[in-house]
Amino acid sequence: MARPRNFDRDHVLHAAERQFRTSGYNGTSVDDISAATGLGRGSLYGAFDGKHGVLLEAMTGYFARLAQGPRKMLAGPDEGALERLHAYLLRAVHGVPLAADVPPASDRAGAACFAAKMALEIGASDAEVKRLANDCFSVVRAAVAECVQAAQRNGDIDPDADPDDLAYLLLTIIRGTDVVGAYGHSPDRLTSIAESAFALLPRPRHR
Amino acid sequence: MARPRNFDRDHVLHAAERQFRTSGYNGTSVDDISAATGLGRGSLYGAFDGKHGVLLEAMTGYFARLAQGPRKMLAGPDEGALERLHAYLLRAVHGVPLAADVPPASDRAGAACFAAKMALEIGASDAEVKRLANDCFSVVRAAVAECVQAAQRNGDIDPDADPDDLAYLLLTIIRGTDVVGAYGHSPDRLTSIAESAFALLPRPRHR
C-alpha cells in the first residue's frame, strides 16, 4: 500500500546509458542524467543511489542485453556457422545497438561498446566497473568461440585452430574498431577491416 | 634579459600525460596537473593556456615520440621485415611506453595508447583531439604498411594481399588489446592474441 513508481526503470537506464556514452562518466553530471531521464535528483538517489549506482545498473542492463544479441545471431546449426560469424563480424564493427530494436548511434564514437568505454575511462580505479565490463566481454567471446567450433565441425575452419584463441582475436578486433571508429574513420573502412579479418580465418588444409 | 623558465617543458608534459592517462581528461583537475608537475596554476596557464592547452601539447609531444618508435623498430631491409613485424606486434600489445627509455606503465590500463584513450573519452566533442589522435594512428599505420610491403618483397607475405588493409587490421588489433588489457586480462593473454594474429598473416601460396 504505497505510491507506485512513476517512471520506467529500463527507460531511465537507457537514457542514462546514452548520456554516459556521449559524455563519458566523469563528463556527465547528475544534473545531466536528471535532464536526460526527466527524473529529479532526489528520485535518482532514491532509486539508484546516485551517479555511480546509475552507472552500475545501466551497465548491468547493458550486460543482459548484450548477452542476447550475439547469442541469437551466432547460435544455430553447424551448417552456416561461418556465414553467421561473417554477418556478426560485419555488424559488430559498426557499433553496439542501444537496444534490440534501436540501431547503433549515428556517430560511431557514441556507438562504441558501452562497457569498453567505461572500462577504459575509469576501469583502472573502479574494480566493479572493470569486472562488469569483463563480464560483457566474456559472454560475447564465449558465443563467438562456440560459433567457431560449429564452423570447425562443419569443416569451414581449420580444426587445428584453437577456437578460444580465435574468439579472443576476433573480439579484440571488434573492440579495436571502436577505437578506430572514434578516430573518425568511415563505416566503409570498418567494413573493410572486418572483411580482412574474416578473410584471414584459417581454412581447412585440404578441402 | 628576464627570468628564465624554471622547468623543463617536456618533463612537465610527460607528467601531465601520465596524469591524464591514469585519471582520464575529465577526471583530472588543474590541481592534479599542478601536483603532478610541480608547477603552480599561474605557470600552467601562462605556459600552456590551461587544462585543454596542456592536453593538446601533451598529445602533440606524444605524437612526435610515437612516430619515432615504430618507425625505428619496423624500418630496415626487406630481409627480416616479417621478424620485425612480429617483434613489434608482441611489444605493442603490452602498451605504449611513456618515453623512449621508460617502459609502459605496470598497470596495462595506464599503458593504453594515450591518443586512443583521449579520443574515446572526448573525441566525439573535441575535433582537435580527434584529429591529433587520428594522426597518431596514421603515422604508425603507415610504418606498419611499409614493413608489410617489405615482407612481401622478401616473399614472406602473400604478394596479393593489400598492405594497407593488413596494416589497418594489425593496428586495429593493437588498439583492441588496449581495451582487452583494460578489462584486466593478463599479459600472457595479450601475447597470445598477438601470436594468433601473426600466425594468421597470409603467407605466399607456393613457397
Added chain:
DNA sequence: ACGTTTATTTACTGAACAGTCCGAAACCTA
C-alpha cells in the same frame, strides 16, 4: 473519506572546480 507509505520535487550545503590576479622572486643588462 482518511491516514499511511512511498515517490517526487525543490532548496540547500560544503567541497571541488576552472580560471584570474597579484605580490614575490629570479634573472639579465648595464
Added chain:
DNA sequence: TAGGTTTCGGACTGTTCAGTAAATAAACGT
C-alpha cells in the same frame, strides 16, 4: 648594484559539483 622583465606560486572569485534533507504530491488499504 639598480632597473626592467619575466616567471613563479599562492590566494581569490564565481560557478558547478555530488549528495542531503525537508516539503509536497500521489496512490493504496482500510
